[in-house]
Amino acid sequence: MKPFEEQFTAWVDGKLTDAELAEFEKQLAEHPEAMADRNDALKLGRLLRAHPPVSEIPNPDFFNHQLLQRIEAEMPKPRVVEKKQWSFWSIPGLAWAGAASLIVAGALFATMIPGGPKHLETSTYFAQVVENWSTDPNVTASTVYDPKDQMTVVWLDGLDYIPATYALNK
Amino acid sequence: MNELRPDPSNTVPTETPDTATGPDDLELVARSQAGDTSAFNELVIRYRNRAYAMIYNMVRNEQDAWDLAQDGFLKAWKSINRFRGQSSFYTWLYRILMNVAIDSLRKKQIEGGQEFDDQIGLHNIAPGAATAPKSEMEPAERISDKEIRQRIDEAIAKLSPEHRTAIVMREIDGLEYTEIAEQMGCSLGTVMSRLFYARKKLQALLKDVYETI
Numbered sequence: 001m002k003p004f005e006e007q008f009t010a011w012v013d014g015k016l017t018d019a020e021l022a023e024f025e026k027q028l029a030e031h032p033e034a035m036a037d038r039n040d041a042l043k044l045g046r047l048l049r050a051h052p053p054v055s056e057i058p059n060p061d062f063f064n065h066q067l068l069q070r071i072e073a074e075m076p077k078p079r080v081v082e083k084k085q086w087s088f089w090s091i092p093g094l095a096w097a098g099a100a101s102l103i104v105a106g107a108l109f110a111t112m113i114p115g116g117p118k119h120l121e122t123s124t125y126f127a128q129v130v131e132n133w134s135t136d137p138n139v140t141a142s143t144v145y146d147p148k149d150q151m152t153v154v155w156l157d158g159l160d161y162i163p164a165t166y167a168l169n170k
Numbered sequence: 171m172n173e174l175r176p177d178p179s180n181t182v183p184t185e186t187p188d189t190a191t192g193p194d195d196l197e198l199v200a201r202s203q204a205g206d207t208s209a210f211n212e213l214v215i216r217y218r219n220r221a222y223a224m225i226y227n228m229v230r231n232e233q234d235a236w237d238l239a240q241d242g243f244l245k246a247w248k249s250i251n252r253f254r255g256q257s258s259f260y261t262w263l264y265r266i267l268m269n270v271a272i273d274s275l276r277k278k279q280i281e282g283g284q285e286f287d288d289q290i291g292l293h294n295i296a297p298g299a300a301t302a303p304k305s306e307m308e309p310a311e312r313i314s315d316k317e318i319r320q321r322i323d324e325a326i327a328k329l330s331p332e333h334r335t336a337i338v339m340r341e342i343d344g345l346e347y348t349e350i351a352e353q354m355g356c357s358l359g360t361v362m363s364r365l366f367y368a369r370k371k372l373q374a375l376l377k378d379v380y381e382t383i
Contacts, residue, residue, distance in 0.1 A: 044372055051318050060219075064215060074248065
């Protein structure tokens with residue numbers, strides 16, 4: 001059997017079945033104030049429903065605005081894959097440029113230098129004269145490499161004199 | 171379909187949207203589940219007043235109710251993919267909002283060290299006894315609506331979160347016992363007991379109000 005409190009509440013709210021109501025009414029003799037209390041409970045319910053505290057939210061537009069901001073802040077940011085502009089000064093750019101330079105240098109070295117790489121195998125020099133010319137049209141410049149002595153001779157034909165500053169110091 | 175308002179005598183609608191034009195709730199929910207925030211925004215517009223009022227009934231503070239309504243909607247957005255359409259959107263939202271409100275009340279109760287004694291003034295009152303002497307007031311003494319609301323606010327604020335929740339769900343939101351029990355995660359007997367003591371206390375505090383209007 002339900003406690004009196006539960007039966008009383010169901011009685012106030014009209015939730016007792018006929019059998020429960022008949023059973024409960026037998027107990028009312030022991031609770032003479034119950035009917036008045038039930039009326040009070042019904043009045044209280046009417047009072048609460050008749051005076052809803054508020055009907056509209058203040059600043060409704062700001063409510064939505066702020067809520068959307070919070071939602072967007074909570075949403076996981078999609079990972080933006082930036083398509084970088086190709087730049088020569090980027091590390092890959094420099095690497096490609098370096099590799100290309102090496103290939104060109106190698107090709108030049110193999111095709112333009114007399115004797116080519118084979119020649120270098122016996123040379124201790126780090127520099128080779130690739131080209132020579134003179135700014136004076138009356139002077140012609142040429143170089144001769146002597147593999148035996150591993151020496152390069154610069155021949156200037158038509159030169160009247162060598163300036164003192166250019167003279168070799170022994 | 172009106173699961174939340176089975177009692178036609180209840181004057182407080184609980185499921186009618188604030189605005190009833192445009193696509194239905196389920197369509198908006200489906201779009202929200204796909205990540206469409208504008209669809210969710212529409213749902214918020216429909217139910218923000220009701221959500222705010224429901225939470226205000228619990229916390230009795232405008233700023234708190236505003237903030238908690240935001241928290242509730244934000245939680246709803248985060249868990250929108252868990253909504254399966256087994257109930258109406260508002261029924262589902264209602265539960266979230268109510269939990270937010272109850273959590274807030276409990277948190278305040280712990281932080282403030284406040285203890286609610288729902289038995290105050292009831293120890294010597296028989297279950298069927300009248301709760302306060304009836305007083306007659308002259309018309310000039312009748313209290314205004316604003317004062318009545320203030321008295322109701324003060325009275326409800328003196329209830330524990332559990333009793334407050336039960337009385338608000340039953341008397342203001344018009345839920346059935348089974349729905350209250352489900353929302354609060356307790357037995358039917360507990361719901362009825364909570365309603366009994368909540369009413370007793372409110373009757374003691376508001377007797378002079380409801381006897382004079």
